[in-house]
Amino acid sequence: AQTVTQSQPEMSVQEAETVTLSCTYDTSENNYYLFWYKQPPSRQMILVIRQEAYKQQNATENRFSVNFQKAAKSFSLKISDSQLGDTAMYFCAFITSGTYKYIFGTGTRLKVLA
């Protein structure tokens, strides 16, 4: 079965500091995509970052970057210079190419402290 595990239910970080959210997954497929979504209190799901499994280079979007370790099936999210607006639930997800169906993790609630 394909699964996504987020082992940190809650985390907190001081404003301007760096925090890393962990995500591991399990699949026997070779072609897939990985995502981090942010869900703030408004509950709007926002795409943070996307990584194609066939790319070795880690994806980066401004203050957000990933550490993608394909052999270890690990996909952690690093948030640099944390801001109060980063306070949200973060979901890790992956999709096997051509299948359409996301597999979501259980989420990590991140709180940025002033």
Added chain:
Amino acid sequence: GAVVSQHPSRVICKSGTSVKIECRSLDFQATTMFWYRQFPKQSLMLMATSNEGSKATYEQGVEKDKFLINHASLTLSTLTVTSAHPEDSSFYICSAEPAPGTQGTDTQYFGPGTRLTVL
């Protein structure tokens, strides 16, 4: 780009009535849309996959006669909760995936969600 709207954002209805929720992709065409349900402090639970011009595919345990899905165009999918009961109260979220061959395919973009309360 890749904006998805959902309407209404909040609805309160009486038990036994039907409620329709609309999901629109505003700046892209989506051959596939998805409907999720989210319980408080939990992850998203996929209810069904909606393909333009064909019948929706429902996940195991989701009653297709209760949750009617129509995907009549490349930018609009609707979810109708028929004969709603208090246990149907929840947060419903739709998402849309850009058509194959376009930028962003294999990525889902989410609507802002609809909070349904059935009295």
